[in-house]
Amino acid sequence: MNNNQILFCVSIILISVIFIAIGLFLKKYPPKEINYFYGYRSKKAMKNIEQWNYSQKKAALELIRSGILILISLVLVYFLPDGNYFTPYILFLIVIITLFPYFYTVYKIEKALKKAFTN
Template sequence: MQITELIPTENLLFTHTISAGLLLILVGLILYKFPPKKINIIYGYKTVRSMKSKARWDFAQIYSAKQLIKFGAVLACLSFVGLIYHPNQNTAQLVSAALILAVVILAIYNVERALERKFKSQ
């Protein structure tokens, strides 16, 4: 049995979502291990709300890293649906793009909501 028989590389539902999930986990781990020390426009979780103060910035970096790791793992797990369900390429691209977009939006929403709750009085 060859590796290509085990992992359907032509099934974009599997390959796109697992790749994106693993990438989110990797980015989350890097951001968690090496959060930016100062507010900047190059590296880190950057939104208007996260850049209002140093305390918000520091909180947002760690919280967003955890969210990326969590949602990356969810996306990687969801990719295994592609091992069971084999849609045509257009459907697979659409579903995988929708899943990736959904987890990124959910991660951002969670971070922004956490920033709002934690720094409500400021």
């Protein structure tokens, strides 16, 4: 494994640990009141306290799942080729592997909110 692949592994592990840690923290200490500082905040989530509490629980679970998925994606490292051309692609892969679960998490939470609260 070359230095770029090691950087890739460390980056992905760090990102996945952050996702999992935030999810666990949000699960253990969900915000009690609607606020603009901490918790899952979207227009739908902040509409009322019921939607707020529901979205916090859902966000915690989705963040943990996303962190685990990011960690599993680390397997890709073993299929990436070695060589000088690897450097530009490493940043692109880190961005894609990080952003996809983030946006998918937001999508899942918003979809669940829409399904649970049809008003």
